[in-house]
Amino acid sequence: xxxxxxxxxxxxxxxxxxxxxxxxxxxxxxxxxxxxxxxxxxxxxxxxxxxxxxxxxxxxxxxxxxxxxxxxxxxxxxxxxxxxxxxxxxxxxxxxxxxxxxxxxxxxxxxxxxxxxxxxxxxxxxxxxxxxxxxxxxxxxxxxxxxxxxxxxxxxxxxxxxxxxxxxxxxxxxxxxxxxxxxxxxxxxxxxxxxxxxxxxxxxxxxxxx
Numbered sequence: 001x002x003x004x005x006x007x008x009x010x011x012x013x014x015x016x017x018x019x020x021x022x023x024x025x026x027x028x029x030x031x032x033x034x035x036x037x038x039x040x041x042x043x044x045x046x047x048x049x050x051x052x053x054x055x056x057x058x059x060x061x062x063x064x065x066x067x068x069x070x071x072x073x074x075x076x077x078x079x080x081x082x083x084x085x086x087x088x089x090x091x092x093x094x095x096x097x098x099x100x101x102x103x104x105x106x107x108x109x110x111x112x113x114x115x116x117x118x119x120x121x122x123x124x125x126x127x128x129x130x131x132x133x134x135x136x137x138x139x140x141x142x143x144x145x146x147x148x149x150x151x152x153x154x155x156x157x158x159x160x161x162x163x164x165x166x167x168x169x170x171x172x173x174x175x176x177x178x179x180x181x182x183x184x185x186x187x188x189x190x191x192x193x194x195x196x197x198x199x200x201x202x203x204x205x206x207x208x209x210x
Contacts, residue, residue, distance in 0.1 A: 058101075062108030064195035067098040072105040073113035076121065080173040083183040086129050087171065089158055091190040091197035093138065094208065096160040098192065103153040115154040119145060126156070133184070134165045164189050164200075164208060 058068040069088050075081050085100065092098035103115040123143060130138040140159035145152065167190070171183040184190060190197050191204040200208075 059104070059108050064106065066095065066192045066194055067092075069098065069100045069195070069197075070104040070106055070108065071100060071102045072111040074102055074118060076118065080175070080181070080183075082129055083133075083171040083173055085126075085156075086133060087183050087190055088197045089126070089130060089138075089141065089156065090134065090165045090167070090184075091192050092158040093140065093161045094164050094190060094200070094204075095192040097158050099158065100156040101153060102155070103151065110151060110153075115145075115152040118154045119152075130165070133167050133169055133171055135168045136165055138165065164205075 058065050058070070064070050069092075071085075074085070088100055092100070102118060103111055103113050105111050121143070123139075123141070126141065127137060127139055130136065138161075140161065142157040144155040144157055146155060167184045167186055167188050170186045172180045173183065175181045184199075189200045189205075191200045191208075192198075
């Protein structure tokens, strides 16, 4: 497995773009798209190490982990799906970082979802959604585009935070039949527990402080 770095001008300002290959035994490598496929709407930071070994290991095992979350698809117009993304993103940030990989099912198999529809998502939209439920302007993430077997993937690479992100309002959404589901409650602080994003416990806070 190798990581390459290319440079590209975005909005007339040089940016460093993260390129990665993720190889799985018996499968073609997962490679980043060529530079001219990148949208100028994206801001690529350099402070986060892309956890390529964690991604490769998760794909090899066919399971998610404390640092890797698979999402088979995402409807950009679905409030419910965005709330689940916000929950996972906040949990990763509070747990030291992680990656959300779109286009891969829970069992590690590639889905048929066309991730290219996510390539025009403005990072500011994600920041605004986190801010809506935490009151914090969270910018410590990167958006990465990948190709695997001619199928696009999309990855959100999340960095850890110095102070925990706390949900200041509940994330509820309609599930039909006059019922609602709560992705997270006001006053909760989410962490990763294995492959799940769950409310923190005393051990989580102890580890965060240390």
